[in-house]
Amino acid sequence: MKNIRNFCIIAHIDHGKSTLADRLLEVTKTITPKEMQEQTLDSMDLERERGITIKSKAIQMQHVHNDEAYTLNLIDTPGHVDFAYEVSRSIAACEGALLIVDATQGIQAQTISNLYQAVDHDLTIIPVLNKMDMPNAMPEEVEDQIIDLLGCKRNEIIHASGKTGMGIDAILEAIVENVPPPVGDPEAPLQALIFDSVFNSFRGIIAYFKVVNGEIRKGDFVKFFNTEKEYYADEVGVLGLGLVPRDVMKTGDVGYIISGIKTSKEVKVGDTITHVKRKCAKAIAGFEEVKPMVFAGVYPIDTEDYEDFRVAIEKLQLNDASLTFMPESSAALGFGFRCGFLGLLHMEIVQERLDREYNMDVITTVPNVPYNVYTTRGEKLEVHNPAGLPDGGSIDYVEEPYISAQIITHADYIGNIMNLCLGKRGELVKQHYLTTNRVELVFDMPLAEIVFDFYDKLKSISKGYASFDYHTTGYRPSKLVKLDILLNGENVDALSALTHVNNAYNLGKRMCEKLKELIPRQQFDVAIQAAIGAKIISRETVKALRKDVTAKCYGGDITRKRKLLEKQKKGKKRMKQVGNVEVPQKAFLAVLKLD
Incomplete structure (x- = not known):
């Protein structure tokens, strides 16, 4: 056990975690040059295309230091704020963390928030200055930032480059010497923490775990503590580039278990595995439930695909523990x-994965956040979608979730960023200069305001230099109204939105204008209206396609033309009663990108 080291890699987006992990695998000869490729641990096509890590990946490496063999278990984690839950689970399975900072960009918002998580779990932090081969690297300046943040000594910061392989040996040496071995009692009853799971269509669910106490052998009869299900461990082993079976997994080991589990409900990430006969007294603590922050209705385009869609989303949830779902139905879209989701990028990724991995074409409604509604009777309701809002007369007040947003940026962009945040109902809490030209801004803001386009706007006004991170701070009372969109007097529930009273008129007008562009012309006039309760606040009309019925009249009395036009008008009126308006998928998506 004294020769095992469990560590993860944490950093902001695009600071070079996956490239550095490639070099570690290369130097420890875990993978052959033939297997080597860019972002080796990012197995999803989507991750390669976008150049981001979506799933944490665990892999075991063997390393010899001072003629002693060491087993290093590495977990590569994502950097985007939407996948912070993956990071929290990886940190729970480790004793040390490599904190990677880009020498060209310095410390950014995600660096700080991931570091705080690691410090909360008492992990040993090894600071690494990456991308030292770049001509625009600023080592002294970034070192000062790291020393301020960590309080470490300058000579403890390792200079490295994921691209050239510089400093990799120093990183391996620091891991072996500084990261403590796992602590646990090999003689105690088995306690293993599940930190991830994947679905394999041939072998069922594969759960990844770390053995905290005791040991597990192939063929053992084990029990999952929280779900109280019992299974035989058909296969246990360690995680190489593939799965490597072993006969026994001892205290401190990180590996996988296959026990023929078919349904997703029976494996919960954060659960504890123990033996049926000699079980542990209590589950491993310190694992919080995920709290989704953005809710949206997801519906199959073809209503007959509902069952396949349900199976697909259950399998996807195994692979992505931060996704939560419950059934709902909509008058416009059927069952779904x-x-x-944890954020908009997360929502986009889930949609993309449903399409690629399960061939599911889906429609996603306007995303919104959870609200607490207090009625005049004193009841408290949690509302996730506008359809669940009670009628105006019975509402006492509504509370919406607030966040503390931390933005780190270059001093040149402060004015623009302040305008953006204040325009989104933000309140400046503090402004702190990290160096002469880097500033940290902290705002209190409603979560609903950052759900749509905040991140994109922040990136564009700061020319990509601002980094953003947030955490929720609780609920506050707010003046919210339900904005309905009516097509020919019919309410389209999938386009409804809950919005602040100050934004309602503007949003209603923009939605009507956008829908006018996107809804195809029919044989009759289509009225598009935005309404708050019974009050119409905006209207646009999609004009009817009309045949020129008077073309055959030339000369003669005007009453002949009038008669034909009246006849056409009656026909259009009749058609309007039976015709229904199809809302294209583009219209649902366009509402999200109104700017």
């Missing part, structure tokens, strides 16, 4: 699910 109300899904909870």
